[in-house]
Amino acid sequence: MSIRFQLLLVAxxxxxxxxxxxxxxxxxETALRVAQENALLASADTIARALSxxxxxxxxxxxxxxxDAAQGDIYVFPLHSEPLLDGYRDDWDxxxxxxxxxxxxxxxxxxQAGMTDRYLFLYLEVDSDHxxxxxxxxxxxxxxxxxxxxxxxxxxxxxxxxxxxxxxPGLIGAQSVVMGANGVARxxxxxxxxxxxxxxxxxxxxxxRLPLSLVGPRLWVQVTDGxxxxxxxxxxxxxxxGGRLFLTTPGLGELLGTFIRAGTRATVIDSNSLKLGEAGxxxxxxxxxxxxxxxxxxxxxMSVDTSRWPIASSTPGRLQGQSVSAALAGQSHAEWLRxxxxxxxxxxxxxxxxxxxxxxxxxxxxxxxxxLDLRDRALHRLFDxxxxxxxxxxxxxxxxxxxxSVRIGRLRSAADSAVGNDGSIRLSMPESASADEIGALxxxxxxxxxxxxxxxxYLRTLGGKLSHELRTPLTIVxxxxxxxxxxxxREDQRLYVLRARDGAQRLQSILSALGAAAxxxxxxxxxxxxxxxxxxxxxxxxxxxxxxxxxxxxxxxTPPEACFMRxxxxxxxxMLDKLIENAVDFCPKGGLIGVSLSRSSDHxxxxxxxxxxxxxxxxxxxxxxxxxEQRQGHDDKPHFGLGLYIVRLVAEFHGGRATAANAPQGGxxxxxxxxxx
Amino acid sequence: MKKLIAVVEDEPALRENYAxxxxxxxxxxxxxANRRLAMQAFLTHLPDLAIIDISLEDEAEGGFDLxxxxxxxxxxxxxxxxxxxDSELDAVSGLRLGxxxxxxxxxxxxxxxxxxxxxxxxxxxxxxxxxxxxxxRRGALAIDGEKMQTTWKGAPVTLSLTEFWIVHALxxxxxxxxxxxxxxxxxxxxxxxxxxxxxxxxxRRKFQQxxxxxxxxxxxYGMGYRWVE
Numbered sequence: 001m002s003i004r005f006q007l008l009l010v011a012x013x014x015x016x017x018x019x020x021x022x023x024x025x026x027x028x029e030t031a032l033r034v035a036q037e038n039a040l041l042a043s044a045d046t047i048a049r050a051l052s053x054x055x056x057x058x059x060x061x062x063x064x065x066x067x068d069a070a071q072g073d074i075y076v077f078p079l080h081s082e083p084l085l086d087g088y089r090d091d092w093d094x095x096x097x098x099x100x101x102x103x104x105x106x107x108x109x110x111x112q113a114g115m116t117d118r119y120l121f122l123y124l125e126v127d128s129d130h131x132x133x134x135x136x137x138x139x140x141x142x143x144x145x146x147x148x149x150x151x152x153x154x155x156x157x158x159x160x161x162x163x164x165x166x167x168x169p170g171l172i173g174a175q176s177v178v179m180g181a182n183g184v185a186r187x188x189x190x191x192x193x194x195x196x197x198x199x200x201x202x203x204x205x206x207x208x209r210l211p212l213s214l215v216g217p218r219l220w221v222q223v224t225d226g227x228x229x230x231x232x233x234x235x236x237x238x239x240x241x242g243g244r245l246f247l248t249t250p251g252l253g254e255l256l257g258t259f260i261r262a263g264t265r266a267t268v269i270d271s272n273s274l275k276l277g278e279a280g281x282x283x284x285x286x287x288x289x290x291x292x293x294x295x296x297x298x299x300x301x302m303s304v305d306t307s308r309w310p311i312a313s314s315t316p317g318r319l320q321g322q323s324v325s326a327a328l329a330g331q332s333h334a335e336w337l338r339x340x341x342x343x344x345x346x347x348x349x350x351x352x353x354x355x356x357x358x359x360x361x362x363x364x365x366x367x368x369x370x371x372l373d374l375r376d377r378a379l380h381r382l383f384d385x386x387x388x389x390x391x392x393x394x395x396x397x398x399x400x401x402x403x404x405s406v407r408i409g410r411l412r413s414a415a416d417s418a419v420g421n422d423g424s425i426r427l428s429m430p431e432s433a434s435a436d437e438i439g440a441l442x443x444x445x446x447x448x449x450x451x452x453x454x455x456x457x458y459l460r461t462l463g464g465k466l467s468h469e470l471r472t473p474l475t476i477v478x479x480x481x482x483x484x485x486x487x488x489x490r491e492d493q494r495l496y497v498l499r500a501r502d503g504a505q506r507l508q509s510i511l512s513a514l515g516a517a518a519x520x521x522x523x524x525x526x527x528x529x530x531x532x533x534x535x536x537x538x539x540x541x542x543x544x545x546x547x548x549x550x551x552x553x554x555x556x557x558t559p560p561e562a563c564f565m566r567x568x569x570x571x572x573x574x575m576l577d578k579l580i581e582n583a584v585d586f587c588p589k590g591g592l593i594g595v596s597l598s599r600s601s602d603h604x605x606x607x608x609x610x611x612x613x614x615x616x617x618x619x620x621x622x623x624x625x626x627x628x629e630q631r632q633g634h635d636d637k638p639h640f641g642l643g644l645y646i647v648r649l650v651a652e653f654h655g656g657r658a659t660a661a662n663a664p665q666g667g668x669x670x671x672x673x674x675x676x677x
Numbered sequence: 678m679k680k681l682i683a684v685v686e687d688e689p690a691l692r693e694n695y696a697x698x699x700x701x702x703x704x705x706x707x708x709x710a711n712r713r714l715a716m717q718a719f720l721t722h723l724p725d726l727a728i729i730d731i732s733l734e735d736e737a738e739g740g741f742d743l744x745x746x747x748x749x750x751x752x753x754x755x756x757x758x759x760x761x762x763d764s765e766l767d768a769v770s771g772l773r774l775g776x777x778x779x780x781x782x783x784x785x786x787x788x789x790x791x792x793x794x795x796x797x798x799x800x801x802x803x804x805x806x807x808x809x810x811x812x813x814r815r816g817a818l819a820i821d822g823e824k825m826q827t828t829w830k831g832a833p834v835t836l837s838l839t840e841f842w843i844v845h846a847l848x849x850x851x852x853x854x855x856x857x858x859x860x861x862x863x864x865x866x867x868x869x870x871x872x873x874x875x876x877x878x879x880x881r882r883k884f885q886q887x888x889x890x891x892x893x894x895x896x897x898y899g900m901g902y903r904w905v906e
Binding site: 468475480482486508522526528536541545 | 688690691694695697698701761762764765781782783785786787874875878896897898899900
């Protein structure tokens with residue numbers, strides 16, 4: 001993996017920052033929740049204590065029996081405006097459904113009660129497949145027809161009974177049942193009690209209105225189906241049971257309203273968990289400020305997991321839950337509830353203690369989402385900035401890694417090419433001026449190359465030095481042999497001297513070969529350029545080679561016209577000597593050596609081809625290096641790998657170059673390119 | 678009287694070998710290991726010929742200095758440089774200092790002896806007032822084989838002994854190609870190809886100093902050289 005991607009992976013470690021941010025956000029959320037719980041609980045306690053001090057304003061009735069719908073107890077919702085008597089319930093501002101009435105006869109009837117300052121309203125739905133009107137001549141107590149009976153205690157405690165029945169749907173009045181003097185019940189019209197009878201496909205709806213002056217603490221409702229005689233609801237017993245009207249305490253809502261702030265709903269409940277009064281509203285969610293897609297995305301990462309929190313199970317008119325139960329048991333308690341998929345509700349309940357007993361509780365509710373919004377506003381900007389910062393860091397790191405890897409790449413390619421094909425060594429490396437580790441590496445390379453260069457320089461001059469240093473002792477040997485010969489030797493002695501002289505001669509030629517390159521370098525320094533005809537030179541030299549190497553066949557191919565160039569003909573001859581010697585060495589006996597001269601737009605090319613074995617590809621580039629020798633010599637001449645090096649020296653002196661290749665028709669071709677000028 | 682030859686050479690074995698060979702030829706030989714000893718002796722008594730190595734003990738160019746001092750003492754004294762160094766530059770500077778010949782140590786003792794004899798012969802010839810008849814003339818070239826003197830268009834060309842013998846060998850048979858080996862034989866010297874080439878180059882230059890149009894020595898590529906009239 002390249003450094004660039006390694007560093008990119010390392011950069012991913014910065015993602016720990018947003019993770020840490022999320023953790024922090026959760027901590028913060030939890031802390032805020034606890035603070036909110038405590039604050040709300042404190043408020044609830046305060047309100048509860050304040051209410052405990054004036055129990056008569058909270059619990060005007062001492063009655064504290066349990067609410068029992070089966071006994072006909074009725075909860076009366078407070079109505080803020082008087083509904084129109086029209087049989088429809090859509091003008092009732094009560095969110096709750098109707099409560100089913102108890103029935104042993106499978107008569108489905110549902111009831112809801114509401115109250116304003118002046119009236120008690122009743123709303124009834126009765127499922128009936130057949131409408132049985134009241135016969136026009138009926139007498140109150142008798143006859144089978146659809147009727148709704150109301151039994152109540154008046155405010156003074158006296159019982160009264162009324163019923164609704166009609167010959168035709170519409171606005172009707174109640175009829176009171178009066179015992180006549182003859183013992184027969186009669187019905188009397190009671191115009192103060194009005195109702196609207198609405199017939200529909202399922203049955204009928206009855207919306208009734210009773211003035212509060214007629215209604216006391218208890219009210220029983222019974223529905224009778226005319227066709228089947230089935231009944232629903234309850235009638236009073238003696239002594240009276242059930243049928244109690246559970247009312248909100250008048251003025252309690254206003255009192256509560258003085259305690260609370262906006263966004264909080266306060267409810268006071270009695271020991272039956274029924275609402276005695278409430279004030280305030282939870283802030284309805286403003287759609288414009290709802291969480292955007294980005295925000296909810298953050299929320300997924302940042303929020304405390306709320307999916308296991310209990311769902312709010314309160315019904316209108318009645319509060320439920322752990323906190324409510326705890327408060328009614330005498331303990332203040334707060335809990336978080338879910339009201340929807342995302343919305344949260346904080347509910348704090350405190351008991352209202354009267355005479356050492358919890359008679360009710362104050363429940364304060366607040367939307368938990370407010371808190372989330374507050375936190376989100378602070379944190380999601382932080383989150384944005386963090387993401388930006390990470391992006392910038394990653395881009396910067398990627399750029400940095402690219403820079404580093406480009407530098408290393410540059411160094412590597414320089415190192416690869418530091419030693420050229422021709423054996424030349426480039427001493428300077430890129431990046432060596434940098435102060436960092438890469439610069440140090442480059443300088444290390446430079447030192448290494450400098451030593452390598454010294455070494456190869458030494459090797460290159462070694463031949464010359466050796467030939468020079470060995471010359472004196474060799475001269476001593478030879479001059480001694482000269483002297484020895486002059487002393488007058490016997491024939492057998494003369495033989496040994498001859499052998500010694502032969503050895504010295506061979507030593508001499510070895511030294512001469514060793515020093516050849518040094519001498520060529522020397523003559524290159526002294527060389528003068530003259531204009532000469534290369535073609536003429538080749539023709540003349542080939543003649544000499546034919547004489548010199550009788551074992552080889554030579555072919556010369558030149559252009560018809562003279563080929564003038566400027567250069568040192570002596571050096572060119574020496575170069576040719578080496579090329580021809582090389583060709584002869586590799587050429588089998590009697591083989592063909594083809595020499596050709598050709599001219600292109602900017603240079604002459606002298607190609608010398610031999611019939612020998614091809615050269616291994618790997619060696620081709622190195623043949624012209626100094627002291628490069630791979631041949632299996634088949635002659636007794638010393639070889640030091642200097643011949644082709646001399647060719648290269650001469651070619652380079654003329655601004656040209658030498659190359660070697662394997663000829664397609666077999667054998668090797670050595671080509672020297674010399675510029676025209 | 679025996680001719681006195683001074684050999685200044687720091688290598689004892691070589692020094693003694695040269696001395697032995699030259700003594701055998703009938704010369705009186707004195708040997709010196711360094712410049713100081715040699716100069717001391719020369720100040721009291723000049724030799725008839727001096728053979729000098731260039732590097733002497735701790736003086737890398739001691740031979741050159743000695744040659745300069747010796748030339749100041751005597752203008753005619755033949756001086757031969759004999760050295761292990763064969764660089765072109767050394768040869769040029771040696772000859773410029775007034776040496777009569779510049780030899781590498783590859784030279785064999787018989788060759789050295791021939792050269793010494795030739796130089797003495799020249800001294801003798803120069804001392805004789807009238808010139809012998811052995812003068813080769815090739816156009817503008819005149820070569821006095823006895824005195825080893827060369828003139829081109831009447832002007833003297835100062836050649837070293839080796840150069841003289843090369844020119845002599847070429848000019849004796851104009852038009853004939855002399856290869857390197859033949860030239861070496863003529864010059865009583867064993868030289869490599871490069872050295873022959875640089876000798877020819879030097880000879881040409883010397884003639885060209887007199888006559889810029891000189892081109893009598895022609896290169897036959899791959900073969901050798903010839904004199905053209």
